[in-house]
Amino acid sequence: MIPPLNLRVLAFFDARFQSSGPLRQALGGGDPWARALDAYPARRHHSPLLQPGKALGRYDLADAAGAGRVVAVARATGIGGFVLDCHRLEGGYLTGAECLDAWCDDDFGLAFRWTPAPVDDPASDAAALMAAIAGFSPLLADGRQVLVVNEPYTMPDPAGTVALLRQAAAAAGLSGLYLIATAAEVRGGLLDAGFDALLDPSPAQWRSCKPAELLNGYTFLQAEAGHADGGMFDDTIMSYAQFVNSRMVDRPSRGKVFPRVMLDFADWPDHPQGGATLLASTSSVLYRRFLAGAMVHVAQHFPEAERLVFIDSWNHWRQRSQIEPTTQFGSTVLDETANGIRQGGYVALTRVGQPTPGRSPGVDYDAIAALCREIEEELSAFP
């Protein structure tokens, strides 16, 4: 089901689950499923990785039928496209898009995520990137191919890089690029540098709420004395309820930032020595509302051709964020995703025609905010 209001829900997708093909060869072979799933908790608070469920199993994207099944399940859930990572390799890029492209069309497209890195020849690098993403069923926003730029603050000259990317896109024959930077708010100047929109960073990139205070001073001392598991002090653990609220609170003030929705996140397999980020006490009900609320927000605050919500992720098993069916929970999360998309679509549709809050031409919003702030301060000082 495609949500109404020309709104697309996209999911980050790992295309490395294939037994042959250029991406597998480039990444050194081996069993991609084993690479994703062979990690064992070292701490008591690390939840074990889940296992692929019967519905899709350990699919092989090199097998056309396997890739087709994955896309079919995603479509049935209401997802409108995947976001694939661009893997840099010997002066070029590989995405794995060729496995999925045969199953894509106007209702289900492919977008890409690129992580900048220092290179000798940025122009050639941009050209290589465009060569890698061109030629597939594109996922468009405002009529242009969507490209997510990860970790944009690592770029020494964001404006220069954006110009270079757009130039390369034109040279590659793309109809244009819709560039989305991973950043939490517009104040960083990335929109001024030429990005079209921003996207909420991942929990590891942006700790949007205070870590849960799971341990008190006594347990800290116990851990230090070796009488308790001290791992909790090395990792950042956020309560899921606090996390989703922090991601949605006062969103309009952050500017043109697409929501990134997730049910779970735990990157402990890549932080064996500590420093992992984890969400605790996750809830499928909150996840559904998070997703539905994100859709309503985007429907209300974004132009019609630029309405995107990102789910993190379809199959990032190593971060426990996958929404694919699992052995342990079956298709519960996928069903809840479909429910969230239906609910969000319905609620967004009921708000059609409602004036966007905060946009009445005659109202001086800044003056009202200043007045309220002043009264708040006055009341704090003289309650």
Add this chain to the structure above:
Amino acid sequence: MLSSLAITAGGVESFDFRFSVGALTPNDILDSATTPPGRYVWEVARRTLAACPTADAVVVANPILPIRASRLAKLVLAGGPLPAPAVVTDEGTFPIAYILPRRLLDEGLGRFLCLLSVSRSAADAQLLSRLTGGGFVPRRPTTLRAIGSLPESTPQGFILADNLEAWLVQCVNAVKLMRARDDWRDLPFAAHHPGHAGDVLFFSLASRLVPDEHLAFQSQVVCRAYLDIFQDCGNRLAPIVLDIPPAPRNTDVGDGRYFIDSLAHLPPGVDEETFIVFSRYSKAYAKSPFNLIDHARFSLGDPVATFADTLYARAPTVQHHPASLPPGGPMRVLMQLTGGWELKTYPAKDRRVLIRALVGLGCVVSVIDLPDAAADGATVVTAGSTGALKALLDDHHVFLSVDSFPLHFASQILGHPTVAIFGCTAPGNSDAPRRPGYRLPAPALPCGPCGCLDYCPLLMTRDCANQPRPAQLVAAILEVAAEVYGAGPASVLGLGDAAQDNAAQDNAA
């Protein structure tokens, strides 16, 4: 999930319907909280027979059980030829499905299925027997192990607890009535939905929206305390007045218990000539994204089968109706800042900022039933009846209210310029359709609706953090005023002048 089997001469066709979470496709059935499970049996049977015109009978699974059509088929078809009507049970006596002959629906008796107990196969068999001519209705056991004890509430949202008993009582009473009266087919149906204030308003509006051909009810049981609402909201059903206090707001007395107790207090003779259907909450309403008016429409017989049928897709029943105050005076704002339960109350600190900001801008602010507000420059008023509330609204340009009866009355019945505050409840369940002069600064946090009455389960505080900020509400009030009364906010009804005067006085001081 809601499953069924269409039985034709040539075989069986299975159907899986679902409680809609937003989409309304042919397989989605509106998730209505004010609907007893039997209403779903009727709806599923109706849809199944419509989809399979050659079917002679339909098997409908018990809506309170999560039975897929594939499982239903395995259970039901294993025992040889299917009798119709019949009640299919687990290995004991718990009803897991109903086999209904087509003629039951063709004869217009579908609404009687609302009276099914869904928990006692003997009672349900008796009901089906009466509906199909008084013959023996078999109970057909299956191999499904005994259902056993049921939870208080189900993942699909059904609230069982006291309600199981209420559904049983309505079924038994119906069977008694059918035995006593040969003309039972012509007796009226009454929706037992006696309160509270907002709920009576929703049912009243719903009664006006259900097309004649779908309206299955002729009357509604309503508490005397809410009779003025019933009447002032133009309910087209006949009132059956209940002369006992409404159920308490807390959960001390469940809806099911109240239903059973209240039957003894109905006016004399009502139970001898009316089928009373439990129409309070059978499900948790906040799980459904639909407006409670649509919930009530479904309860009253309207299928509400497509998005175009839902409240928000229809033209508003009321257009905006500005207050008829003389021009030139200051803008007058009326506020209702407390709701049916504590967590709905707009937080004390924020309301002080809100009132002071509006007063500072030159507005005259009146607050209903909140004595503390006087300290910040508001006039405290009271509205003990719909008449008094209407008079107050007539005297104010804009109304600001938390999710409560006054909000719904002002925005959905009178069309008064209104700003709605939702925090711990879902706006989609009870706000008004979009129209000029109505604003909803929607709550954004996924924690809502939390279902808590008196504290935030996340922060363990008495206030809900999902309420809009005072600045948002001030802006929304000015937006509404500008929209309804014409000129830009700076000069709305002299607001600009008053604000300038205030500023001048401040400067002089």
